[in-house]
Amino acid sequence: MASLNVGSLGEYIREQRRSAQYSLRQLADAAGVSNPYLSQIERGLRKPSAEILQQIAKALRISAETLYVQAGILEERDGEGPGLRAAILADPLINERQKQALLSVYEAFLKENQPARPAGGQARNEQGEQDE
Numbered sequence: 001m002a003s004l005n006v007g008s009l010g011e012y013i014r015e016q017r018r019s020a021q022y023s024l025r026q027l028a029d030a031a032g033v034s035n036p037y038l039s040q041i042e043r044g045l046r047k048p049s050a051e052i053l054q055q056i057a058k059a060l061r062i063s064a065e066t067l068y069v070q071a072g073i074l075e076e077r078d079g080e081g082p083g084l085r086a087a088i089l090a091d092p093l094i095n096e097r098q099k100q101a102l103l104s105v106y107e108a109f110l111k112e113n114q115p116a117r118p119a120g121g122q123a124r125n126e127q128g129e130q131d132e
Contacts, residue, residue, distance in 0.1 A: 010042040012070045016060045017042075030059035054089075054096060064089040 017027045028038040032055050040046040041056075048056070050064075050073060057064040063086040068074040088094075088102050 009048075009067070009070045009072075010044040013056060013060075013067070014042045016062060020060055022060075027056070027059055031055040032059075051096075057089075 017024070020027075022030070024039055024042070025035050028035040031038065031052075033052060037046065038056075041048050041052075048071070050068065053067040053071060053073075054064045057067045065074060065086045084106060085103060088099050088106075091099070094102075
């Protein structure tokens, strides 16, 4: 897991807050955090948990995955775009526990579908032959 990049995370949250035309107090209320705590996050003095980032993302109406990437919790995936993870995290019809369960199942399927690598390091295709 990458280290938390609080400075640029705080700047990013501030930019998003201003774009949404929220005052600091309005966003803090909408996200369910204290005004001083949100101010400290924006100034890079505090490291918010993934749960707090989720609350802030929901209040800003942006993907929590976006904030996780900004915070260094998730790595940005080239060419993948927001994808399924972002859609799950952004879905207002399911709760956080359900979102995490869906993401866990999805991750398990991805892991299961990765090609097995023999000791020599070369993957085998469906016929059992080594890929070139």
